[in-house]
Amino acid sequence: MERRFPFLTANARVAVRLTLVLILVAIVLAVARGPVAVGQTTLNGLVAAGYFSLGAVGLTLVFGSLRIINFAHGDLLTLGAYVTLGISAIGLPFWPAAALAIAATAGIALVLDRIVWEPMRRKRASTLQLFLVAIGLAMVIRYTIQFFAGSQPRSVGQDVLSAIVVGPFHLGALQGLALIVGVAAATLVGLGLAFTPFGKKIRALADDVALAEVSGVDTRRMIRLVWLVAGGLAALAGVLYAAAVGSVNPNFGFLILLSLFTAAVLGGIGNAYGALAGGLIVGLAQEWSTLFFNARWKPVVGFAILIVMLLVMPRGIFGSGRARS
Amino acid sequence: MNWRRRFIAAVSVAALAGILTSSALADEVALTIGKLLELTGPLSENAPSQDKAINIAVDYANQAAQSAGVPIKATAISADVQGDPQAALSAARALVAKGATVFIGPSITPESIAIANGLTIQKKITVWPVGTSMRLRTIKDEGTIFRTVPPDSLQARAVAAAVEDKLGAAKGKVLSIAYRNEPYGEGLFKDLSAAWQAKGGKIQGPIVYDPTQATFDSEAQQIVDNNPDAYVVIDYPDTFAKVGAALVRTGKFDPSKLVVPDALAFSTVPSNIPPQALEGARGTRGGSDTSTQAYKLFDDLWQKAGGVEHFALDANSFDSTTLAILAAAAAKSADPAAIQGKIHSVTKPGAAKYSPTNLGDALKAVWAGQPIDYVGVAGAFEFAPNGDPTISRFDIFEYRDGKLHVIKQIDAAE
């Protein structure tokens, strides 16, 4: 059994442990602050986790297989949301427009790889060069969106007010959707990486490019697939965020980027389940912190946990590979 | 002899005509207004509407001047302050290099102080920021900074009075206050909680939130927890759209218990804010005898111009621009020091009152050298020596069906 499902068992064990820890913390908090408050903030935290996980999966996938810290990833979220807005302005209803926008963004991510990232790979660019390119690309994407759409806030016109109410707890309908889709997407990507032939090839690529090529993996094709998936997931995250939060402007993807990085690194960068775990931890920790501290400190919570994690468990929750030099 | 006398007379008349014509041409004032806008950066949501407000004011004033026969023409050029004081300083300098002699904007006090200390105090250029922080008044600006936004101390009293008016009394009543984590919110909160507690009321909070966070549900819950008697949310339309939605989703939010300050005052609620978040809510904004007509004029101009919807404090930018043009007309010059010298004389207490509806007449009067008291869209100003408005008149309004209705006016100084 161990040999046939090595990946799953190890990850499943970690997942179970993580869930138990989170439940334990929740129970302790409920004793301290009351079950209703804890329950509601847990729901709120899960919603945030939905956005973070979905956004972080693409980020972690690109880093894991291509070693690129893609600072332009946040702007792919913005691109997804704004292309949706553009297409709906021509007359299509929201969700079909979103589907088209996701496909378009995935395509754009692919094109960007062809014209920007691949030439850098061929020249064996250093980490710093890639960093500079990512920053430049982020600027170009964000300000091109702003050039055409303006910087004023826009609503995507979805019903942000309808909520599912169960007893004293409430959850926004669209937020619930974001949560479910986020968790599902991260899990699907993780499962895909573990079990599909594509997944195995991508993992081989992530481990060692030269070795993968020698073993017959068409690395170029796999890289293209990675970008399609990463771009598509980013767009999906952007669309769901826009729909559930209600009001966006061209900066929103960039502003959420650091949280996405935090989630990805916390969970173990390069691992899709890690993106999910990281998102959960950041989302829940931030909302639970409002039970004890003024909400103005919320942004700090994620960063503080990140630092603690990197000192204590540097590879992250699902991580593998060297963390110390 | 007859011929000589006639000849001299003819030459004198011709010369006189020549002098009069050339001095009339020399009197044509070409004013370049520098727009300091948050075109990029964390505050970029502000820029499109502020830009539109200033452009509308320039066009309207130019038309009024033309119909009134007053030879003044204003043009506006823009630069990006990027939400960063260092960039703001550079932006201001670029505009000065391009000929600007008065600045409308920037939006936040750090940018205003950087520009004042690094450029405009020395060059005697008047700056008209939109920020309300009292920090701005701690620097010696030598009379170069003017604001058409009411200072926090006055607005806080107006908000407290509005809440008291709604509840019938203040003693023992719980006011839940929330604000966006930045200087406008923090400054207004401090003054408001002091004012409310002075009336015998209690404060719940403050609930402070960062605009970049992903969800606002926990904060919304804290605002409505324990069923306070009223809530005050000090915020801008972009974040309030998200906070308002979260408030409605709590299921315990009663918008008629909400009071908001002027950054959330619009004649029509913008489309990105869910209407249920503001239906029946009340608020305060600068007011005057002529508020209603002035706001109607402003809204008509806004609708006609098309483009972006209302945002926060755009009427104030409109007023700042108009005042700058009036001062230039009074000075008959675009020279910065000359403009600075005339601002008090176009907002002089006791002088004849003019409003946007008779801007042409106002321009004629100042061109003729008369002092006037210009009452803008966002209220009268009658600037104190330090450049802050002294008028404490506020409109208290209520939102019905997504539209703003003024229900009464109060004087916050009482």
Next chain:
Amino acid sequence: MSFLDADFWIGVGVTAGVYAIFALGLQLNVGFTGLINLGQAGFMAIGAYAMGMLVVDAGWPLLLALPAAILVAIVAGALVGLPTLRLRADYFGIVTIAFSEIVRYALQNAAFTGGNQGVLGFDGGWREFQAWASNELSPIGLGGTIQLPLLIAVWATLLICLAALTILQRSPWGRVLKAIREDEDAAAALGKNVFAFKLQSLGIAAALAAVAGFFLALNVTYLYPSEFDPSFTFFGYAALILGGFASYGGVVAGAIILCALTEGLRFLDLPLSSSQSGSLRFIIVGLVLIILAMFRPQGLLGSKAEMQLRS
């Protein structure tokens, strides 16, 4: 010609100088020690606020507050480095960026740092000096501009730091640092205390960040938390990479070019709306960064050889 306005370009020169001092520290870390320090803005904030608070709250004179602020920043560098320098390079980078953001939010939320209202009024001593200096410069016709004394002060300091770092780099200490960057394990095998060298490198970078923060504070005369966000660090890195990997002189060139480009583009007047002009400016800057990174990866003054040595 409006483009050649003296005040404007002196201002650009001040900004470029601040970024150059800031990025000298980055170069020491990245180019010569192999440390990806993404938290430099945090050290700058600590240095600038320490200076501001010492002058405003404790009444210190400016000239004493600066060295004290540098000391505070160095201590911060040590505190950050002690637990984190053993991490892998990219994880270290992420920790430093988290540190930088925590500093920023703490400055915004804590009451004793002025919170959202910031710190004001620390530049009295500088203003007196600036007035005196402008007076001295008038006889040679240079008294008309506003910030010329600041420009001279920044660039004099920059050149001193540049000289100091170059000398340091040629010393035995500098050679060990380079060895660490190229192959840490080999350096350790030769008996060098790698950790201590890295810590010193980080401390010096923090000190340089504090100096940059000091001049930034004098430039804008108001300390406000958002001035110290990660974008500042990213811009510093852009200057570094543009100017040349492992080249201190390159940092200076990169800072000048990047600031001149970004600010100079303000004079590009096309028939566009204000919002579109604002967006276009940064589209162009972004494109320039991408093109330079792709086609001249070693930067303007760097050497390709130095770059290949890095993994």
